[in-house]
Amino acid sequence: MSEVQTVTIEREFAHPPGKLWRALTQPHLIAEWLMKNDFVAEVGHRFNLNGDWGGTLDCEVLEIEPERTLAYRWDHVNDNPAYDLRSVVRFTLEPAAGGTRLRVEQTGFRPEQKQASGGAKFGWQNFMGKLDELLGRID
Amino acid sequence: MTPPPDLLLKSLADPTRRAIFERLCRDGEQTVGTLTAHAGVSQPAVSKHLGVLKAAGLVRDRHAGRQTHYSAQPASLAPLRDWTRDMERFWEARFEDLEDLLKRMDQ
Numbered sequence: 025m026s027e028v029q030t031v032t033i034e035r036e037f038a039h040p041p042g043k044l045w046r047a048l049t050q051p052h053l054i055a056e057w058l059m060k061n062d063f064v065a066e067v068g069h070r071f072n073l074n075g076d077w078g079g080t081l082d083c084e085v086l087e088i089e090p091e092r093t094l095a096y097r098w099d100h101v102n103d104n105p106a107y108d109l110r111s112v113v114r115f116t117l118e119p120a121a122g123g124t125r126l127r128v129e130q131t132g133f134r135p136e137q138k139q140a141s142g143g144a145k146f147g148w149q150n151f152m153g154k155l156d157e158l159l160g161r162i163d
Numbered sequence: 164m165t166p167p168p169d170l171l172l173k174s175l176a177d178p179t180r181r182a183i184f185e186r187l188c189r190d191g192e193q194t195v196g197t198l199t200a201h202a203g204v205s206q207p208a209v210s211k212h213l214g215v216l217k218a219a220g221l222v223r224d225r226h227a228g229r230q231t232h233y234s235a236q237p238a239s240l241a242p243l244r245d246w247t248r249d250m251e252r253f254w255e256a257r258f259e260d261l262e263d264l265l266k267r268m269d270q
Contacts, residue, residue, distance in 0.1 A: 029172075031247050033254040039265045047264055057260035126261075128254050 030131045038123040041091040048094055048115055065094075073098075092117055098130065171240065174219035179204055180212040184221055187235035194230050 049065040059073040073081040087095035095114040102108045111132030118125045199206045216222040220239040225232045
Protein backbone atom coordinates (compact mmCIF):
# COMPACT_ATOMS: atom_id res chain seq x y z
CA MET A 25 0.00 0.00 0.00
CA SER A 26 2.68 2.45 -0.86
CA GLU A 27 0.77 4.40 -3.44
CA VAL A 28 -2.68 5.84 -2.94
CA GLN A 29 -5.07 8.03 -4.80
CA THR A 30 -7.15 10.82 -3.36
CA VAL A 31 -10.39 12.25 -4.58
CA THR A 32 -11.36 15.62 -3.15
CA ILE A 33 -14.74 17.24 -3.53
CA GLU A 34 -15.62 20.56 -1.94
CA ARG A 35 -18.87 22.41 -1.77
CA GLU A 36 -20.36 25.28 0.14
CA PHE A 37 -23.75 24.70 1.69
CA ALA A 38 -26.02 27.50 2.84
CA HIS A 39 -26.53 25.82 6.20
CA PRO A 40 -24.70 26.07 9.53
CA PRO A 41 -22.02 23.49 10.48
CA GLY A 42 -24.17 22.05 13.24
CA LYS A 43 -26.87 21.11 10.77
CA LEU A 44 -24.40 19.51 8.37
CA TRP A 45 -22.87 17.62 11.24
CA ARG A 46 -26.26 16.10 12.02
CA ALA A 47 -26.69 15.05 8.41
CA LEU A 48 -23.26 13.41 8.56
CA THR A 49 -23.67 11.62 11.89
CA GLN A 50 -27.33 10.69 12.45
CA PRO A 51 -28.11 7.30 10.89
CA HIS A 52 -31.57 8.17 9.59
CA LEU A 53 -30.19 11.33 8.00
CA ILE A 54 -27.11 9.59 6.57
CA ALA A 55 -29.51 7.14 4.96
CA GLU A 56 -31.23 9.99 3.16
CA TRP A 57 -28.22 11.19 1.22
CA LEU A 58 -25.61 8.43 1.39
CA MET A 59 -26.66 4.88 2.28
CA LYS A 60 -28.54 2.84 4.86
CA ASN A 61 -26.27 2.32 7.86
CA ASP A 62 -25.77 1.52 11.53
CA PHE A 63 -23.45 4.43 12.17
CA VAL A 64 -22.63 5.54 15.71
CA ALA A 65 -20.51 8.66 16.26
CA GLU A 66 -17.88 6.91 18.33
CA VAL A 67 -14.24 6.34 17.41
CA GLY A 68 -13.64 2.64 16.85
CA HIS A 69 -17.28 1.89 16.08
CA ARG A 70 -17.62 -0.52 13.17
CA PHE A 71 -20.58 -0.14 10.91
CA ASN A 72 -21.87 -0.96 7.48
CA LEU A 73 -23.10 1.19 4.68
CA ASN A 74 -25.60 -0.76 2.63
CA GLY A 75 -25.94 0.30 -0.96
CA ASP A 76 -29.14 0.07 -2.94
CA TRP A 77 -27.25 -2.10 -5.40
CA GLY A 78 -26.93 -4.82 -2.73
CA GLY A 79 -23.31 -4.17 -1.87
CA THR A 80 -22.06 -3.59 1.66
CA LEU A 81 -19.22 -1.34 2.74
CA ASP A 82 -17.27 -2.17 5.89
CA CYS A 83 -16.56 0.97 7.85
CA GLU A 84 -14.94 1.99 11.09
CA VAL A 85 -15.00 5.40 12.69
CA LEU A 86 -11.43 6.73 12.85
CA GLU A 87 -11.76 10.35 13.84
CA ILE A 88 -14.42 12.62 15.28
CA GLU A 89 -14.20 16.29 16.04
CA PRO A 90 -17.76 17.56 16.35
CA GLU A 91 -18.76 19.99 13.63
CA ARG A 92 -15.24 19.91 12.16
CA THR A 93 -13.93 16.47 11.19
CA LEU A 94 -15.31 13.01 10.63
CA ALA A 95 -13.27 10.18 9.17
CA TYR A 96 -14.04 6.55 8.63
CA ARG A 97 -12.68 3.52 6.92
CA TRP A 98 -14.58 2.74 3.74
CA ASP A 99 -13.77 -0.75 2.56
CA HIS A 100 -15.46 -2.88 0.02
CA VAL A 101 -14.03 -6.28 0.80
CA ASN A 102 -14.33 -8.75 -2.00
CA ASP A 103 -12.42 -11.87 -2.99
CA ASN A 104 -12.61 -10.69 -6.53
CA PRO A 105 -9.90 -8.05 -6.67
CA ALA A 106 -11.84 -6.27 -9.36
CA TYR A 107 -14.39 -5.32 -6.72
CA ASP A 108 -12.04 -4.85 -3.78
CA LEU A 109 -11.51 -1.38 -2.41
CA ARG A 110 -9.71 -0.14 0.72
CA SER A 111 -10.08 3.51 1.49
CA VAL A 112 -10.61 6.21 4.06
CA VAL A 113 -13.21 8.93 3.76
CA ARG A 114 -12.66 12.18 5.63
CA PHE A 115 -15.23 14.95 5.92
CA THR A 116 -14.03 18.39 6.92
CA LEU A 117 -16.40 21.23 7.82
CA GLU A 118 -15.41 24.86 7.85
CA PRO A 119 -17.63 27.81 8.64
CA ALA A 120 -18.06 29.96 5.54
CA ALA A 121 -19.64 33.35 4.97
CA GLY A 122 -22.92 31.90 3.79
CA GLY A 123 -22.89 28.68 5.76
CA THR A 124 -20.47 25.79 5.69
CA ARG A 125 -17.77 24.57 3.35
CA LEU A 126 -17.77 20.79 3.26
CA ARG A 127 -14.83 18.87 1.90
CA VAL A 128 -14.79 15.14 1.39
CA GLU A 129 -11.51 13.41 0.69
CA GLN A 130 -11.46 9.77 -0.19
CA THR A 131 -8.03 8.22 -0.15
CA GLY A 132 -8.04 4.78 -1.58
CA PHE A 133 -6.01 1.95 -2.79
CA ARG A 134 -7.25 -0.72 -5.11
CA PRO A 135 -5.04 -3.81 -4.76
CA GLU A 136 -5.94 -4.94 -8.21
CA GLN A 137 -8.42 -4.02 -10.82
CA LYS A 138 -9.32 -6.07 -13.81
CA GLN A 139 -9.63 -4.30 -17.06
CA ALA A 140 -12.94 -2.96 -18.13
CA SER A 141 -15.02 -5.45 -20.03
CA GLY A 142 -18.56 -4.81 -21.13
CA GLY A 143 -18.67 -1.70 -18.99
CA ALA A 144 -18.60 -3.65 -15.70
CA LYS A 145 -15.58 -1.83 -14.44
CA PHE A 146 -15.93 -2.32 -10.71
CA GLY A 147 -18.31 -2.46 -7.79
CA TRP A 148 -19.38 1.10 -8.16
CA GLN A 149 -20.69 0.55 -11.63
CA ASN A 150 -24.28 -0.30 -10.66
CA PHE A 151 -24.40 2.53 -8.22
CA MET A 152 -22.93 4.95 -10.68
CA GLY A 153 -25.27 3.81 -13.40
CA LYS A 154 -28.25 4.81 -11.34
CA LEU A 155 -26.83 8.27 -10.96
CA ASP A 156 -26.48 8.90 -14.65
CA GLU A 157 -29.55 11.05 -14.84
CA LEU A 158 -28.45 13.16 -11.91
CA LEU A 159 -24.92 13.43 -13.25
CA GLY A 160 -26.28 14.70 -16.52
CA ARG A 161 -27.64 17.69 -14.66
CA ILE A 162 -24.40 18.26 -12.77
CA ASP A 163 -22.21 18.14 -15.85
CA MET B 164 -3.59 -3.82 -24.02
CA THR B 165 -3.68 -1.73 -20.88
CA PRO B 166 -2.00 -2.92 -17.70
CA PRO B 167 -4.10 -3.16 -14.53
CA PRO B 168 -4.01 -0.15 -12.17
CA ASP B 169 -2.27 -2.04 -9.39
CA LEU B 170 0.71 -2.53 -11.68
CA LEU B 171 0.67 1.18 -12.47
CA LEU B 172 0.48 2.05 -8.78
CA LYS B 173 3.32 -0.26 -7.87
CA SER B 174 5.44 1.07 -10.70
CA LEU B 175 4.98 4.63 -9.59
CA ALA B 176 5.29 3.91 -5.87
CA ASP B 177 9.08 4.16 -6.01
CA PRO B 178 10.14 7.82 -5.87
CA THR B 179 13.19 7.36 -8.12
CA ARG B 180 11.09 5.59 -10.70
CA ARG B 181 8.38 8.20 -10.46
CA ALA B 182 10.97 10.94 -10.96
CA ILE B 183 12.22 9.20 -14.10
CA PHE B 184 8.68 8.91 -15.43
CA GLU B 185 7.93 12.55 -14.62
CA ARG B 186 11.11 13.65 -16.38
CA LEU B 187 10.12 11.73 -19.49
CA CYS B 188 6.65 13.28 -19.39
CA ARG B 189 8.11 16.75 -19.02
CA ASP B 190 11.14 16.65 -21.29
CA GLY B 191 10.17 14.08 -23.91
CA GLU B 192 12.22 11.20 -25.27
CA GLN B 193 15.61 10.59 -23.65
CA THR B 194 18.44 8.09 -23.54
CA VAL B 195 19.37 6.02 -20.49
CA GLY B 196 22.56 8.08 -20.23
CA THR B 197 20.74 11.39 -20.05
CA LEU B 198 18.29 10.02 -17.51
CA THR B 199 21.12 8.65 -15.38
CA ALA B 200 22.76 12.06 -15.25
CA HIS B 201 19.68 13.40 -13.45
CA ALA B 202 18.51 10.35 -11.52
CA GLY B 203 21.16 10.24 -8.82
CA VAL B 204 21.52 6.47 -9.16
CA SER B 205 23.68 4.21 -11.33
CA GLN B 206 22.92 3.46 -14.96
CA PRO B 207 22.06 -0.21 -14.25
CA ALA B 208 19.62 1.01 -11.60
CA VAL B 209 18.04 3.43 -14.05
CA SER B 210 17.79 0.66 -16.65
CA LYS B 211 16.07 -1.55 -14.11
CA HIS B 212 13.57 1.19 -13.26
CA LEU B 213 12.90 1.72 -16.93
CA GLY B 214 12.26 -2.00 -17.30
CA VAL B 215 9.58 -1.84 -14.61
CA LEU B 216 8.01 1.24 -16.16
CA LYS B 217 8.03 -0.46 -19.54
CA ALA B 218 6.34 -3.58 -18.13
CA ALA B 219 3.61 -1.33 -16.75
CA GLY B 220 3.19 0.28 -20.15
CA LEU B 221 4.27 3.66 -18.80
CA VAL B 222 7.24 4.03 -21.13
CA ARG B 223 8.20 2.80 -24.57
CA ASP B 224 11.72 2.19 -25.82
CA ARG B 225 13.18 2.80 -29.25
CA HIS B 226 16.56 1.48 -30.33
CA ALA B 227 18.74 3.72 -32.51
CA GLY B 228 22.26 2.44 -33.07
CA ARG B 229 23.81 1.66 -29.71
CA GLN B 230 21.44 3.97 -27.88
CA THR B 231 18.05 3.17 -26.45
CA HIS B 232 15.65 6.07 -26.26
CA TYR B 233 12.78 6.07 -23.81
CA SER B 234 9.56 8.02 -24.01
CA ALA B 235 6.60 8.34 -21.64
CA GLN B 236 3.21 6.86 -22.44
CA PRO B 237 0.98 9.05 -20.29
CA ALA B 238 -2.15 7.54 -21.85
CA SER B 239 -1.44 4.41 -19.84
CA LEU B 240 -2.45 6.33 -16.73
CA ALA B 241 -6.05 6.35 -17.95
CA PRO B 242 -7.27 3.57 -15.59
CA LEU B 243 -6.17 5.65 -12.62
CA ARG B 244 -7.89 8.73 -13.91
CA ASP B 245 -11.07 6.70 -14.45
CA TRP B 246 -11.15 5.66 -10.80
CA THR B 247 -10.80 9.16 -9.46
CA ARG B 248 -13.27 10.55 -11.98
CA ASP B 249 -15.88 7.99 -11.01
CA MET B 250 -15.38 8.70 -7.33
CA GLU B 251 -15.62 12.42 -7.94
CA ARG B 252 -18.92 11.88 -9.69
CA PHE B 253 -20.08 9.66 -6.87
CA TRP B 254 -19.45 12.36 -4.26
CA GLU B 255 -20.84 15.14 -6.43
CA ALA B 256 -24.05 13.14 -6.65
CA ARG B 257 -24.09 12.47 -2.90
CA PHE B 258 -23.63 16.19 -2.27
CA GLU B 259 -26.68 16.88 -4.43
CA ASP B 260 -28.73 14.57 -2.23
CA LEU B 261 -27.19 16.12 0.88
CA GLU B 262 -28.24 19.55 -0.32
CA ASP B 263 -31.79 18.29 -0.81
CA LEU B 264 -31.79 16.77 2.67
CA LEU B 265 -30.52 19.96 4.30
CA LYS B 266 -33.36 21.90 2.70
CA ARG B 267 -35.86 19.47 4.17
CA MET B 268 -34.30 19.45 7.65
CA ASP B 269 -35.44 21.98 10.21
CA GLN B 270 -32.76 24.08 11.83
